Structure formats: structure tokens, C-alpha cells
Amino acid sequence: MALTETPMQAERARTIYEKSKPGRRAAVLPDAEVPELPLAELIPSDLLRAEPPRLPEIAEPEIVRHYNKLSRRNFDLDSGFYPLGSCTMKHNPRLNERVAALPGHARLHPAQDPKRAQGALELMWLLQESLGEICGLPHVSLQPSAGSHGELAGLLLTRAFHADRGEERTKVLAPDTSHGTNPASVTMAGYEVVKVATNERGGVEMDDLRAKIDEDPDQVACLMLTNPNTLGLFDENIAEIAELIHKAGGTLYYDGANLNAVMGHSRPGDMGFDIVHVNLHKSFSQPHGGGGPGAGPIAVSERIEPFLPRPQVVRRESDNGGGPSFDLDLERPKSIGRLRGFQGNFGVFVRSYAYILSLGGDGLAEASETAVLNANYLKARLAEGRAGERLPVAFERHCMHEFVLSGKPMKKELGLATLDLAKRLLDFGFHPPTVYFPLLVEEALMIEPTETETKESLDGFAEAIEQILAEAESDPERAKQAPYTTPVRRLDEVKATRRPVVRQPLPPPEGDGHRSVGRASR
Amino acid sequence: MTRYTSATDADRAEMLAAIGADSVDDLFEQIPEPLRLGRPLALPDGMSEAEVFERLAALAARNEDAESQVCFVGAGMYDHYVPAIVDAITQRSEFLTPYTPYQPEISQGGLQVMFEFQTAMSELTGLPVSNAGLYEGPSSIASAGYLAMAATKRKRFVVSRGLHPHSRETLATYAVGYGAELVEVELRDGETDAEALAAAVDDETAAVFLQSPNFLGAVEQVEALGSAAKQHGALLIVATDPMTLGVLKPPGECGADIALGEGQPLGNRLDFGGPSFGFFCATEEQIRRMPGRIAGETDDVDGRRGFVLALQTREQHIRREKATHNICTAQALNALGAMVHLAWLGREGFRELGELLVRRTAYARERLAAVEGVELLHTAPVAREFALRLDAPVERVLERCAERGIVAGYPLGREYPEYEDGLLVAITERRSKAQIDDLVETLGAAIQAEIGALVSDSATKAPEGVS
Numbered sequence: 001m002a003l004t005e006t007p008m009q010a011e012r013a014r015t016i017y018e019k020s021k022p023g024r025r026a027a028v029l030p031d032a033e034v035p036e037l038p039l040a041e042l043i044p045s046d047l048l049r050a051e052p053p054r055l056p057e058i059a060e061p062e063i064v065r066h067y068n069k070l071s072r073r074n075f076d077l078d079s080g081f082y083p084l085g086s087c088t089m090k091h092n093p094r095l096n097e098r099v100a101a102l103p104g105h106a107r108l109h110p111a112q113d114p115k116r117a118q119g120a121l122e123l124m125w126l127l128q129e130s131l132g133e134i135c136g137l138p139h140v141s142l143q144p145s146a147g148s149h150g151e152l153a154g155l156l157l158t159r160a161f162h163a164d165r166g167e168e169r170t171k172v173l174a175p176d177t178s179h180g181t182n183p184a185s186v187t188m189a190g191y192e193v194v195k196v197a198t199n200e201r202g203g204v205e206m207d208d209l210r211a212k213i214d215e216d217p218d219q220v221a222c223l224m225l226t227n228p229n230t231l232g233l234f235d236e237n238i239a240e241i242a243e244l245i246h247k248a249g250g251t252l253y254y255d256g257a258n259l260n261a262v263m264g265h266s267r268p269g270d271m272g273f274d275i276v277h278v279n280l281h282k283s284f285s286q287p288h289g290g291g292g293p294g295a296g297p298i299a300v301s302e303r304i305e306p307f308l309p310r311p312q313v314v315r316r317e318s319d320n321g322g323g324p325s326f327d328l329d330l331e332r333p334k335s336i337g338r339l340r341g342f343q344g345n346f347g348v349f350v351r352s353y354a355y356i357l358s359l360g361g362d363g364l365a366e367a368s369e370t371a372v373l374n375a376n377y378l379k380a381r382l383a384e385g386r387a388g389e390r391l392p393v394a395f396e397r398h399c400m401h402e403f404v405l406s407g408k409p410m411k412k413e414l415g416l417a418t419l420d421l422a423k424r425l426l427d428f429g430f431h432p433p434t435v436y437f438p439l440l441v442e443e444a445l446m447i448e449p450t451e452t453e454t455k456e457s458l459d460g461f462a463e464a465i466e467q468i469l470a471e472a473e474s475d476p477e478r479a480k481q482a483p484y485t486t487p488v489r490r491l492d493e494v495k496a497t498r499r500p501v502v503r504q505p506l507p508p509p510e511g512d513g514h515r516s517v518g519r520a521s522r
Numbered sequence: 523m524t525r526y527t528s529a530t531d532a533d534r535a536e537m538l539a540a541i542g543a544d545s546v547d548d549l550f551e552q553i554p555e556p557l558r559l560g561r562p563l564a565l566p567d568g569m570s571e572a573e574v575f576e577r578l579a580a581l582a583a584r585n586e587d588a589e590s591q592v593c594f595v596g597a598g599m600y601d602h603y604v605p606a607i608v609d610a611i612t613q614r615s616e617f618l619t620p621y622t623p624y625q626p627e628i629s630q631g632g633l634q635v636m637f638e639f640q641t642a643m644s645e646l647t648g649l650p651v652s653n654a655g656l657y658e659g660p661s662s663i664a665s666a667g668y669l670a671m672a673a674t675k676r677k678r679f680v681v682s683r684g685l686h687p688h689s690r691e692t693l694a695t696y697a698v699g700y701g702a703e704l705v706e707v708e709l710r711d712g713e714t715d716a717e718a719l720a721a722a723v724d725d726e727t728a729a730v731f732l733q734s735p736n737f738l739g740a741v742e743q744v745e746a747l748g749s750a751a752k753q754h755g756a757l758l759i760v761a762t763d764p765m766t767l768g769v770l771k772p773p774g775e776c777g778a779d780i781a782l783g784e785g786q787p788l789g790n791r792l793d794f795g796g797p798s799f800g801f802f803c804a805t806e807e808q809i810r811r812m813p814g815r816i817a818g819e820t821d822d823v824d825g826r827r828g829f830v831l832a833l834q835t836r837e838q839h840i841r842r843e844k845a846t847h848n849i850c851t852a853q854a855l856n857a858l859g860a861m862v863h864l865a866w867l868g869r870e871g872f873r874e875l876g877e878l879l880v881r882r883t884a885y886a887r888e889r890l891a892a893v894e895g896v897e898l899l900h901t902a903p904v905a906r907e908f909a910l911r912l913d914a915p916v917e918r919v920l921e922r923c924a925e926r927g928i929v930a931g932y933p934l935g936r937e938y939p940e941y942e943d944g945l946l947v948a949i950t951e952r953r954s955k956a957q958i959d960d961l962v963e964t965l966g967a968a969i970q971a972e973i974g975a976l977v978s979d980s981a982t983k984a985p986e987g988v989s
Contacts, residue, residue: 009824009826012826012827013630013634013826013827013828013829015634015637015638015641016638016865017638017641020869024868025868025870025871026605026865026866026867026868026871027605027866027867027868027871027874027875029871029874029875029878029951030878030951030954032877032878032881032882033882033954033955034881034882034884034885034955035881035885036881037881037884039769039877039880042880042881042884042903043741043769043770043880043903043904043905044903046771047741047743047770047771047903048769048770048771049648049767049768049769049770049771049772049775052768052869052870052872052873053642053645053646053767053768053772053869053872054645054869055642055645055864055865055867055868055869055872056865056868056869057868057869057870058865058868060607060866063607063862063865063866064607064610064611066865067611067614067635067858067862068611068614070630070631070634070635071611071614071616071617071631072616072631073629073630073631073634074616074617074620074628074629074630074631074632075620075625075628075629076615076616076617076618076619076620077615077619077620077621078615078616078618078619079615079616082620082621084621084624087621089621090526091526092618092619093526095571095574095575097613097618098575099574099575099578099579099582100793101609102578102579102582103582103587103588103589103590104579104581104582104583104584104585104587105578105582105585105587105793105794106587106791106792106793107587107588107589107601107791107792108585108586108587108588108792108793108794109587109588109593109595109599109601109792109794109929110598110599110792110793110794110795110796111595111597111598111599111932112585112586112587112595112794112929113920113924116585116586116924117585117586117794118584118585119580119581119582119583119584119585120581120585120794122581122584123578123581130565133563133564133565134563134565136559145657145658145661145796145797145851146657146849146850146851147850148838148848148849148850148851149657149661149849151848152696152699152848155699156695156698156699159698159699160698179839180837180838180839180840180841180842180845181838181839181848181850183838183842183843183845184838184841184842184843184845184847184848185848186843187843187844187845188668188696188699188700188847188848189699190698190699190700190701193842193843233552234552234553236552236554238554238557239554239556239557262553263563264559264562264563265550265553265558265559266553266557266558266559267559270557270559271557287618287619287855288619288620288621288622289617289618289619289853289854289855289856290617290618290620290621290622290623290629290632290635290854290855290858291621291622291623291632291654291815291850291851291852291853291854292655292657292797292799292851292852292853292854292855292856293796293797293799293851293853293855293856294851295797309695310691336695336698337691337692337694337695338660338688338691338692338695339661339692339695340657340658340660340661340688340692340796341598341658341659341660341661341686341688341689341692341784341795341796342598342599342688342794342795342796343794343795343796344795344796345793345795345796345797346793346794346795346796347791347793347794347796347797348796348797350578353578354574354578356565357566357568357569357574357577357578358525358568358569358571358574359525359568360565360566360567360568360569361562361563361564361565361566361567362562362563362567362568363524363525363568364563364565365562365563366524366527367525367526367527369546369550370527370529372546372549372550373529373534373537373538373541373546373549374529374537376537376541376543376549377537377540377541379541380537380540380541380542381540397552398541398543398548398549398551398552400549400552422625423627426625426627426628431625431628432625437839451526451527452526452527452528453528454528454529454533455528455529455533455536455537481823483627483628486627486628487627487628487630488626488627488630488822488826488827488828489627489822489823489824489826490627490822490823491626491627491820491821491822491828491829491830492820492821492822492823492830493626493820493830493831493832493834495820495821496818496819496820496830496831496832496833497818497832497833497834497835500809500816500818500832500833501818501819501820502637502640502651502652502809502816502817502818502819502832503637503640503641503644503650503651503652504637504638504641506641506645
């Protein structure tokens with residue numbers, strides 16, 4: 001099928017460097033207005049570069065066309081269903097973009113005197129308070145830039161907490177099904193990962209947890225968990241888990257990837273977690289941007305608070321009857337220190353705070369309810385017909401905001417791997433679910449519809465799966481060769497790793513370094 | 523308040539029937555009763571879009587930004603003019619709303635942008651390999667330390683005091699986890715003390731960290747300073763300001779193994795400090811130890827050119843605890859902004875902008891140094907930022923200037939006790955000659971007023987708002 005190329009396929013990828021021609025340009029700069037002394041009179045010539053970097057030479061209309069054309073080679077959430085498990089691809093309100101772009105936010109210098117940035121500091125403080133309430137923990141640092149950054153922060157906090165008590169612990173427990181960032185963060189924080197087995201419900205295997213703790217309780221620094229877990233199921237043993245870890249003297253860390261399931265219904269702090277990271281780009285609608293920016297604030301319990309990163313936004317009551325003021329607290333003697341420059345991803349804070357204001361406490365709870373309803377409905381739809389037969393749900397009971405199917409029967413009976421199904425879904429205009437995760441489910445498909453999808457979208461997705469499975473009964477090759485309609489077809493990923501080509505080769509400079517001495521004509 | 527959802531009562535009823543549940547509450551029964559919140563969140567009720575806008579606009583109005591004041595502060599982030607096409611392109615849904623390109627067939631746009639961005643950063647820094655971006659500047663420097671430890675099997679970092687204070691502090695935070703030791707090398711006349719640096723580097727040193735231009739604006743003698751690292755087999759890691767690389771010799775030509783830094787000056791707004799991106803370039807030798815995403819070129823089954831995430835075997839989702847780093851975020855949208863800005867500037871415009879900055883900076887430095895009560899903190903060559911010493915208390919002088927609508931610079935005493943009288947002044951193409959002239963006059967008057975206030979009875983003459 002699709003033996004003729006689509007127009008987009010027929011147009012081969014050309015980088016902007018390949019569209020460049022000497023002499024073309026877009027920017028016209030202001031006049032210097034000051035004496036145009038030779039550069040070498042201002043900076044010793046051995047510190048100057050001989051040739052400018054070979055950036056593209058291209059006029060503005062063609063830059064715009066180039067990137068608009070490239071944009072059409074992306075699939076995006078604003079164009080279609082994106083049920084990528086654990087990524088919470090919910091609608092990104094445009095209101096949030098508008099308020100983030102206000103000059104008072106967008107052009108505020110991060111080193112501005114706090115007295116002259118009161119609105120920004122108040123916004124950060126309000127967001128801290130809101131996240132603390134949602135997480136059920138009293139203190140928040142907005143500084144971490146992403147979930148993985150929050151994890152590292154949490155582990156460094158754990159280290160500081162123990163060091164303050166004169167302890168040095170070496171082991172961090174994490175389920176064998178945890179997200180890969182968990183063990184990577186553990187190593188960076190100087191700990192050793194101890195894997196804890198997962199029970200058949202995706203929860204912590206309690207006997208194994210007890211055994212791993214009992215091996216050497218004094219060495220247990222922390223247990224990292226997500227709840228609901230990677231199967232989209234709430235771990236009912238969480239209170240007992242918290243008790244075991246706390247008894248051993250460790251901290252309990254909550255990976256907030258799945259917070260969208262429980263907002264306003266259950267709080268990690270109440271479950272016994274000491275440290276929580278929140279992915280503002282998941283539950284709080286910051287656009288994913290094709291892989292960032294996001295933010296990963298952390299909420300912590302009282303005993304962890306003294307160690308929070310510097311600076312911390314604080315509210316100070318007025319002595320003379322005026323309103324409160326806000327400041328950056330740098331005097332934190334037990335702080336682990338900075339995790340990055342300045343105050344964090346403020347633009348993300350603005351968007352997420354706007355989102356929280358829009359929904360309110362009741363709206364957040366309702367968002368979680370609808371997310372859970374949508375997930376359970378889609379799970380029910382996929383339990384029907386061919387999907388029910390070939391793609392059984394990994395664990396049969398109500399799920400929270402996401403669920404996991406196994407493609408094992410599909411692979412065995414139709415010869416179709418989960419990857420083939422995912423690639424065939426692309427031809428139907430859907431982003432595939434997360435595939436091959438969690439690892440404990442063979443040929444896994446992890447599906448998270450989020451609350452912002454309609455019943456019609458969910459039905460459409462279920463019908464596409466049904467159609468692909470029906471098609472595979474007579475013609476399995478069709479899915480195995482898919483996709484057909486995308487800008488490119490299956491790509492050779494092995495080649496890109498064995499012999500990496502990671503930049504555009506460019507022709508050597510033409511010995512025309514003098515060319516740039518002249519200025520552009522206006 | 524219901525927002526951004528579509529489920530009607532009829533939808534809910536149908537969906538619950540399909541699920542086989544009586545109510546949505548049934549679905550939450552898996553949460554043990556004592557762990558259910560059982561009350562509404564103590565947050566305000568939801569608001570209309572218009573009300574949210576007004577609320578956020580009111581907060582924004584309480585900030586004094588670079589639109590309402592003339593901003594001469596840099597210190598790592600700069601008030602450059604970001605061309606209109608950057609906003610137009612980065613706000614396109616197709617770039618704004620997808621996730622990381624795990625499905626390359628439908629992510630060719632984003633992946634090709636990464637490839638183009640890597641090419642641009644490689645050109646700027648003079649190093650062959652770039653990643654697709656990291657969180658921001660200082661944490662990228664901490665990441666470079668992790669790479670250096672893996673490359674050298676050593677755990678000692680020698681760090682110039684010319685590195686951004688936030689970079690040094692972030693590196694120190696991470697170093698606790700790494701189990702690494704930090705040794706700081708002082709500045710002398712604004713530049714890293716070469717003798718002290720040479721003495722500090724030994725055979726246990728994993729990396730030497732320099733910044734050029736350094737925090738005081740001085741263009742460092744990177745090549746000469748770096749020889750100490752080479753002699754002892756340590757990596758040379760150079761943080762830099764990308765906007766100066768149209769004119770300054772790139773770190774890759776000065777012996778750097780890694781060149782990196784804060785990317786904000788390229789196509790990103792100030793945003794009170796983020797989001798922006800960190801760039802990270804290295805020699806070929808380090809490619810398999812790099813942190814972050816890297817896009818690579820390949821072919822599809824029909825032989826068409828395409829792009830994928832390359833070298834994923836370094837990454838946490840495959841290597842887990844043995845990964846080269848824990849980072850998943852490429853700040854892809856911020857890197858796109860940088861790429862569009864760089865394409866807009868182009869080869870000639872990028873150099874011209876660098877030259878413009880150097881010339882206006884030289885002008886501003888010369889004029890300010892001639893002001894009574896002002897002298898240069900150092901005389902080292904500078905590109906776009908320079909340090910002064912004031913004869914009057916810096917914070918109070920700044921307060922006086924701010925009252926006249928000018929943020930005159932960054933008070934160095936905040937981070938460097940030894941430069942309590944120091945002021946760091948940054949120039950961008952938005953700072954016109956007229957604004958610079960205005961700064962000269964305003965700063966001079968503020969200093970004189972402060973000196974006067976100090977000489978006479980300061981209690982009655984203290985300016986309003988200064989405690």
C-alpha cells in the first residue's frame with residue numbers, strides 16, 4: 001500500500017544550512033552610534049575569532065517558511081489524541097501563554113531587586129502554597145527544573161537530612177518498574193540502587209520490601225515510589241510501606257508523574273511521603289514544547305524543610321500595619337544549596353498558577369475525576385471485541401488515570417508486536433501510547449487519555465485499534481511495514497547510534513572573512 | 523470549576539454504564555478510606571478566563587521590568603531584542619504542544635530543529651558535538667563535572683572564581699552527591715590568577731572550570747590558563763556567553779574539551795530567570811558520555827533522509843542507574859527560539875551584533891570610568907559587560923538610579939564580599955547611546971548625592987525607600 005509517495009514524503013528533508021546562500025540575510029541591526037573602532041583595538045587579536053560561525057544566510061520570509069514547513073512534520077496535542085502513558089498530555093490553555101507573555105513577567109530581569117519584583121515573588125509564593133495544599137505537605141521549593149531535577153533534589157535533601165543527624169546511609173530502594181530517571185538520579189546523588197520487586201498488581205512486593213530493609217536498616221536512605229503506580233493502580237499498602245521506611249529511618253519519596261489521578265482526592269503527604277516532586281508540565285498544563293521546558297517543584301515535610309535549596313521565597317508580615325512583602329531568603333544555613341541559576345522556571349510558574357486559578361480546588365478534583373473516568377471508559381472500550389482478546393488489560397480492575405495493556409496475545413496470534421501496532425496507529429492520526437513500559441508487562445501499552453479528551457475521541461481511538469487488529473488477521477504485513485502516510489517511514493535508529501551524524505557538515509569558509517566588515521544596506 | 527473538559531451528564535452516564543460502575547466515586551474506592559482527603563482542597567474557587575487574566579496582570583504590574591525601566595543588568599541573563607518571528611514560530615501548536623520525539627516518524631520537525639540547533643552550537647563553540655540542550659546554565663556546568671569524573675576517573679574540580687556564582691554554588695551542591703572535592707582559584711585584576719590555577723591543578727584533578735567572559739566581564743586567556751589542565755590530564759571546561767561568540771575566539775579553538783553555558787541571550791526572554799536552556803558542546807571523544815538528548819541523521823526504510831534521537835543507550839530510560847545522566851529534558855522549545863534567532867541574525871548579522879556589543883560596551887566603559895567617584899574594577903579586555911568601583915554605597919546608588927527609571931547594574935557585593943563597592947554593567951543592542959549617556963549622567967549624580975548625604979547628616983538626607 002501507499003506505493004506512491006505523499007507530497008510531504010516526496011519533499012526530502014533539507015536543513016536551513018542547505019538553503020543558505022552567501023549575501024542573504026534577515027536581521028538589520030541598529031547603528032552602533034558610537035565610534036566604530038577596529039575590534040582589535042578593543043580586544044587583543046589573539047582573543048578574537050578569525051571567521052564568524054557558519055550560520056545560515058537566509059532572508060526572513062524563507063526562515064518563516066522553513067520552520068512552518070518543519071512544524072508540519074510534527075504531530076502535536078493541539079491536532080490530535082496523544083494518550084502517552086505517564087506523560088499527562090492534557091490541553092495547554094492559551095490563556096496561560098498570554099499571561100506568561102505579559103512584559104511584567106516576560107521582561108522581568110531575574111536579578112531585579114526583590115523590592116521591585118513583588119508581583120513575581122507573590123506569584124511564586126501563592127504557587128508554593130497551592131502546591132503544598134495539593135500535596136498535603138507544608139513547604140515547597142519551586143527551584144527544580146524538571147521531574148528528574150526534583151528527584152536529584154529529593155535525594156540530596158535526604159542526604160543532608162541524615163548527615164544532620166550524624167548518619168551516612170548508602171542505599172536507595174526503588175521498584176524494579178520505576179521510571180529510568182529514578183535509578184539514574186540515585187547514582188548521581190551518590191547512592192546505590194536496591195531494586196524492590198513488584199507484585200502482580202504493580203505495587204510494592206511487601207515481603208521483598210521487608211527483606212531489603214531488614215538486610216541493613218541503618219543503610220536505607222530512601223524509598224522512591226509513584227502512587228498510583230506504573231500500572232495506574234493505587235497501592236493500598238502505602239500506609240504500611242511508609243511505616244516500614246520511617247521505622248528504618250529512611251525518607252519516602254513520591255515521584256509525582258501520576259499526580260493527575262488524585263488531585264483533591266488523596267494527598268502524598270497524607271500517605272506518609274516526605275518529599276514529592278510535581279511535574280508542572282504534566283498535571284498543571286505547561287506545554288511540553290517537544291521536550292521541555294517543564295518544571296519539577298518539590299513539596300516536603302517539616303523535618304526536611306531546613307535543607308531546602310536556596311533561595312526560598314518567603315512572605316514577611318509588615319511591622320507597621322501595611323500589607324505583607326515577599327523576599328528571597330538566602331540565609332538558609334542547612335540548605336543543600338542551589339540546584340540551578342536564579343529562581344527557577346518562572347514562566348512555567350506563571351502558566352501553572354493561571355491553570356490552578358482557572359480550575360480552583362473543586363476544578364482540580366474534577367479534573368482528576370474526569371481523567372479517571374476517561375481512563376476507565378477507554379479501558380472498558382478496549383476490553384470489547386478484538387482488542388479484548390488480543391490486548392488484554394494487565395490487571396483487571398478499576399484503574400486510576402491510566403492503564404496498561406499487554407500485546408502478548410497479539411504478538412503470538414497475529415505476529416504483530418506492540419511496536420507495529422504503535423506505528424500503524426500513526427496512519428490513523430493518533431499518537432501511540434507509551435510502549436514497552438512498564439517492563440513487568442510483556443509487550444506493554446500504557447494508555448493515559450487525560451481529562452481533556454472527549455468520549456468521541458476515546459471511541460475513535462478504540463475503533464482504530466479494532467480496525468488495525470481486524471486488518472492484521474488477513475494482512476499482518478500491513479502493520480509490520482507501517483507507517484505509510486507519515487513524513488518519513490520507519491527510521492534506522494541503529495545506524496544513528498553506531499555511526500552518529502549529529503550536525504550538518506558545512507563547506508569551509510571561502511576565505512571571505514573581510515566580507516562582514518561592511519554593513520547591511522537598509 | 524469545570525474547565526477544559528467535555529464530559530456531559532449524558533456522557534458520564536453512558537461511560538459509567540460501559541465501565542459497569544454506579545458513580546465516579548466507585549472508581550476512587552481503591553484509595554483506602556483513611557487516605558481519602560474527604561474535604562475540598564483549601565484553594566480558591568475557579569475563575570473565568572477574564573478574571574484570571576486580570577489577576578495575573580495585576581501581579582505582573584507589580585514588577586518593574588525591562589520595558590518600564592532601562593535595564594543595564596546582565597549577570598548571566600540579558601535584555602536582548604528577540605525578533606518577532608521567534609514568538610510566531612515557538613507559539614505554533616506543532617512546536618508548542620508535542621512531547622519528546624519518541625515516535626520519530628511524526629516528530630521530524632522537532633528532530634530536525636534539534637539537528638540544526640546542534641550544528642549552530644557546534645559552530646559557535648568550535649567543538650564538533652553538541653547536545654540538543656539542557657535545563658539552563660549553572661546546572662549544565664554541574665553536569666559537565668559528572669562527565670569529567672566519568673572520563674578521568676578522578677573526583678577533584680578546580681574552579682575559577684570568575685565562574686558565575688550560581689554556577690559555582692550549583693556545582694558545589696551536586697558535588698556532594700558526586701563525592702567530589704572543589705578547589706576555588708582567586709581572581710587577580712579581574713582575571714583568573716594563572717599562577718594560582720597552575721598550583722591548584724594536580725594529577726587528581728578531573729576538570730578545570732573557567733568562564734570567559736567571566737562574571738566580571740573579562741575575556742580570559744583561556745588557552746594559556748588551560749595548559750595546566752592539559753599537563754595533568756584534566757578536562758578543560760569553559761562556560762561562555764553565546765552572544766559573544768560572533769567575535770571572540772571560540773572555546774574549541776582554545777583547547778576546551780567542553781564548552782557550555784546559559785543559552786538565554788539567544789532567542790529567549792528574561793522570564794525572571796527561566797525557562798531558558800543550557801548548551802553543551804564537546805569533543806568527539808566525549809560523545810558517548812554526553813548528558814541530554816542528541817538528534818542524529820539517518821534514513822527511513824525507503825532511503826529518505828530523516829532524524830532520530832541518537833545514542834539513546836547513554837540515557838536513563840535504557841541504562842537506568844548506569845546512565846550518563848538523569849536528564850530527559852532538552853528545553854526543546856527554548857532551543858528552537860535560539861535557532862530561529864540565530865538564523866535571523868545569520869552569519870553576518872551574528873558577527874555584526876557581537877561587534878556592536880563590543881563597541882558600545884567600550885564606549886560605555888570609557889564614559890563611566892570618567893565619572894567622578896567611579897573607577898574601573900579591572901582593566902582586562904571585555905566584550906559586553908564590565909565592572910566598576912563606586913565611591914558611594916552601591917545599593918543606595920542603585921536605588922537612586924532606579925527612582926529615575928534606570929537599573930544601573932548588578933551590585934557585585936551580593937555575591938563577592940571582596941567587591942562590596944563593585945557594580946557590574948551589561949550592554950545589549952537595546953541599550954542605545956542615548957540610554958548609555960543617560961546612565962553616565964544619572965549614575966554620576968546619584969554618586970554625588972550619596973557622597974553628599976554621607977558627608978552631611980545622613981539621617982535626614984537618606985533617600986526615600988532606603989532603610
